[in-house]
Each structure stands twice: as structure tokens, then as C-alpha cells.
Amino acid sequence: MAVFTTRNTRIAGISACVPEKIISNWDYTWIGMKERQQLVNTIGVETKRAVDKYTSASDLCYVAAEKLVEDLGWIKEEIELLIFISQSKDYTIPHNAAIIQDRMGLPRTCVAFDIGLGCSAYVYGLSVMNNMMSSGHIKKGLLLMGDISSTGSRRDKSAYPLFGDAGTATAIEYADGFEEMTFNLQTDGAGYDAIIIPDGGMRNPTTKSSLEFKQIDKGIIRNNIQIVLNGIDVFNFSLREVAPNILSLLERINKTTEDFDYFVLHQANKLMNNAIRMKLKSPKAKFPLSISKYGNTSSASIPVTIVSELQKEISVNELNLILSGFGVGLSWGSVSLKTDRIKCPEVLIYEDHIKNYNPNRYHYIVKSK
Amino acid sequence: MEIEHFIERIEEEFEDLPGGVLKPTSDFKKVLDWNSINALVMISLIDAEYEVIVNAKDLNNAQSLHDLLELVKKKRTV
Numbered sequence: 001m002a003v004f005t006t007r008n009t010r011i012a013g014i015s016a017c018v019p020e021k022i023i024s025n026w027d028y029t030w031i032g033m034k035e036r037q038q039l040v041n042t043i044g045v046e047t048k049r050a051v052d053k054y055t056s057a058s059d060l061c062y063v064a065a066e067k068l069v070e071d072l073g074w075i076k077e078e079i080e081l082l083i084f085i086s087q088s089k090d091y092t093i094p095h096n097a098a099i100i101q102d103r104m105g106l107p108r109t110c111v112a113f114d115i116g117l118g119c120s121a122y123v124y125g126l127s128v129m130n131n132m133m134s135s136g137h138i139k140k141g142l143l144l145m146g147d148i149s150s151t152g153s154r155r156d157k158s159a160y161p162l163f164g165d166a167g168t169a170t171a172i173e174y175a176d177g178f179e180e181m182t183f184n185l186q187t188d189g190a191g192y193d194a195i196i197i198p199d200g201g202m203r204n205p206t207t208k209s210s211l212e213f214k215q216i217d218k219g220i221i222r223n224n225i226q227i228v229l230n231g232i233d234v235f236n237f238s239l240r241e242v243a244p245n246i247l248s249l250l251e252r253i254n255k256t257t258e259d260f261d262y263f264v265l266h267q268a269n270k271l272m273n274n275a276i277r278m279k280l281k282s283p284k285a286k287f288p289l290s291i292s293k294y295g296n297t298s299s300a301s302i303p304v305t306i307v308s309e310l311q312k313e314i315s316v317n318e319l320n321l322i323l324s325g326f327g328v329g330l331s332w333g334s335v336s337l338k339t340d341r342i343k344c345p346e347v348l349i350y351e352d353h354i355k356n357y358n359p360n361r362y363h364y365i366v367k368s369k
Numbered sequence: 370m371e372i373e374h375f376i377e378r379i380e381e382e383f384e385d386l387p388g389g390v391l392k393p394t395s396d397f398k399k400v401l402d403w404n405s406i407n408a409l410v411m412i413s414l415i416d417a418e419y420e421v422i423v424n425a426k427d428l429n430n431a432q433s434l435h436d437l438l439e440l441v442k443k444k445r446t447v
Contacts, residue, residue, distance in 0.1 A: 038407075
């Protein structure tokens with residue numbers, strides 16, 4: 001079992017950035033009113049955010065990172081690690097982390113690379129950051145993650161109404177002797193096709209037929225470069241795996257659910273998160289939900305939920321948290337950690353902040369044409 | 370694992386459903402105006418009540434609530 005502990009790092013701050021455009025599922029006329037009610041009440045997604053055609057996940061993360069670094073008073077020259085996790089990269093080549101390193105003006109001594117993960121990204125990403133920083137050679141690092149999912153087929157009721165766009169930044173610093181974090185990470189690639197974009201990679205390069213829209217089922221029309229979500233398979237996987245993963249982590253660290261203030265789960269759907277909560281026999285108040293406002297924001301959902309739902313508390317109190325991500329891969333994992341009054345600005349609206357940091361917002365878009 | 374209890378639980382979960390409409394022989398997919406969200410609600414209910422996780426194939430194969438509960442019983446003893 002991949003349970004391991006990392007030492008000597010602390011989360012210094014977390015920020016999240018979303019586009020200003022709000023899409024309400026009450027206006028999702030592709031389906032009838034009864035299904036819209038179910039989407040809002042059962043799945044839990046009432047509204048979500050969507051970017052305009054000029055904005056990418058790296059743009060949202062860039063704003064989140066700039067604001068966080070500013071609030072922390074960090075000197076950019078001292079940031080020597082940047083990890084970017086996304087499944088909606090700016091380009092197939094190169095990696096986003098290099099673009100952000102330059103755009104933020106981070107030093108050329110900075111280690112910068114991408115990891116390709118989705119719903120489990122936050123927990124996996126923290127584990128990599130901590131391991132690279134725990135020896136004390138790298139003192140400050142940024143973990144960025146975010147996804148743009150609003151580009152899926154609007155005529156696919158199994159995916160389109162669930163996903164929202166967001167970007168986040170988490171600042172990690174070396175802190176000798178700080179409370180350790182313990183991780184329990186797992187994988188089952190047998191379910192690789194439960195969440196998949198079939199064409200556009202090297203296995204099935206994009207052809208003319210990739211772009212043809214096909215009727216898959218009632219209410220589901222999409223092409224092969226748009227996301228496929230097998231909701232029932234993913235639901236069953238999450239019911240089966242998430243609570244046991246958390247419980248075995250707790251057993252390993254000799255703690256119970258009562259030792260933790262909050263369980264911040266990936267926001268996949270409300271029904272699923274409630275079912276996981278009941279398996280953990282814990283009160284509703286310990287399981288914050290941001291899904292009604294922001295939908296399933298994929299890799300960003302755990303930090304988005306922390307910023308949206310726990311912003312005040314995490315800024316002024318010490319908190320013991322369990323974070324748990326699960327989904328595409330299939331990949332899942334949880335971490336136990338402590339926070340001690342971290343920097344956590346309110347959720348940032350992209351259009352309000354981008355002008356503060358980069359007046360030439362189209363710099364990278366123009367450069368690519 | 371009585372069918373009456375199963376029906377009661379379904380009636381609690383699907384609030385729009387008038388009491389007494391669902392019978393053990395009912396084609397539940399027809400009565401519940403089946404869609405993928407209803408499937409998730411049913412899977413979650415069966416897991417909470419009987420600690421059994423049914424999949425899409427199980428739900429497709431079951432015609433009546435009686436069929437579904439028998440399948441749950443069978444899976445539980447495996």
C-alpha cells in the first residue's frame with residue numbers, strides 16, 4: 001500500500017481564480033425541467049463558471065499565483081519549484097510550467113514541470129512538492145492546477161452541466177519540524193476509459209472523423225475530441241474506493257474521523273460526496289461543498305472548495321484536514337495535514353485581476369499564431 | 370431484506386413518487402421515468418441499505434423491483 005509520510009513542509013497559502021461568466025443549470029434547455037431540478041438538487045450543480053475563448057487554465061492559475069505571491073510577500077527570486085497540473089494544457093508541446101515560469105518572472109534556477117492528472121491532482125501534487133522540498137534545499141515552491149472543461153459538447157447531458165472552469169495556486173514552504181503530512185495514493189488503470197477524450201493524442205490522432213458529432217444516447221451528442229464520462233462506472237468506483245482509502249490512512253496514523261475539523265473531497269457530485277460522508281459516519285458540517293456554485297472543477301476542486309468555503313476559518317485558525325481526490329485514471333488518494341493560519345484570499349474573478357498583473361494579456365496567444 | 374422495506378426506501382428517496390404506485394412486479398424504470406441520475410440515486414440507496422454496489426448492467430438486466438432485490442441478495446452472499 002502506497003502510504004507514506006512527508007516532513008518539514010507547510011502550506012503557506014492557497015488561492016483560486018474563476019472567470020466572471022456564470023452559467024446556470026436552470027437555463028440548460030437541452031434537457032427538461034425535471035432533469036434540471038435533479039441536476040441542481042441531487043447532483044448539486046446549480047451554477048458554474050466558464051472562460052471566454054481567449055482564456056486558458058494557465059491564465060486562471062497565473063492570476064491565482066500572482067495574487068498569492070503578492071499577499072505572502074514572497075520574493076520571486078526565491079521560488080525554485082513550480083509544478084503545474086492540468087488536463088487542459090495550453091499546448092501539446094511545451095509544458096505549461098515553463099510558460100508560467102517566464103510569465104511570472106521566476107528565476108531560471110526554478111525547477112518547472114507539468115504532471116498530467118485530473119481529479120486526484122491536488123493530493124498527488126502535494127506529495128511530489130513535499131518530497132522535493134523536505135530536504136530543505138528548495139525553500140519555496142508553487143503548485144498550480146486548474147482545468148477548462150466548458151469546451152465539452154453542450155449537447156452532452158452526461159458531462160456538460162457538471163463541469164466548471166477554475167485555476168488555483170498553492171504556496172508551499174520549507175518549515176523544519178512542521179507537522180508531517182501522510183498520504184495514501186492508489187491507482188486502477190483498468191478503468192482508464194471511464195473518463196476519456198478518445199482522439200487527439202498519439203493513440204488516436206485527430207482525423208476528420210474525430211470532429212463528426214454522433215448521437216451516443218438520448219441527450220448525448222458529442223465528437224471524439226470531447227470528454228466522455230461514464231457516470232455510473234465512476235460513481236461505483238468512488239462508492240467502493242474512497243471511504244476505505246481514507247479509513248486505512250486514518251488507521252495508519254492512529255487517528256479517527258473525530259480528530260479532523262474538515263474532510264475536503266473532490267467535488268464530483270453531491271450525492272456521491274454525501275454517500276462517502278455516511279460511510280465515514282461524520283456530520284455534514286465537516287464536509288464543505290462548493291459544487292453548487294462552481295460545479296466539478298476537476299483538478300482544482302479541492303483548493304477551490306477550501307478557498308470558497310473555508311477561507312475565513314483557514315486564515316485565522318489551525319485546522320486538521322483530510323483532503324481526498326478521486327477520478328480520471330482511475331486514480332485516487334487522500335492526505336492528512338495541518339494548516340496554521342495560511343494566506344487565503346477570497347475567490348478571485350479573473351477579469352477583475354488580470355489587468356493588475358499582465359496588461360498584455362494576449363501576449364502568449366499572439367505569440368502562438 | 371423484505372421487498373416492502375425496499376419499496377419504502379425508494380419512495381422516501383424519490384419524493385415525487387406517489388405512495389402505493391410501486392409494486393414488487395413494477396417495471397421500476399418505467400415508473401421512475403428512468404435516467405442516469407435516477408440510476409445513481411438507486412445505486413446509492415442500495416449501497417447504503419444493503420452494502421452492495423450494483424452496476425449499469427445489473428440495473429439494465431433487472432425488469433422489476435423483485436428482480437433487482439434478488440440480484441442484490443445474490444451479490445451480497447457472494
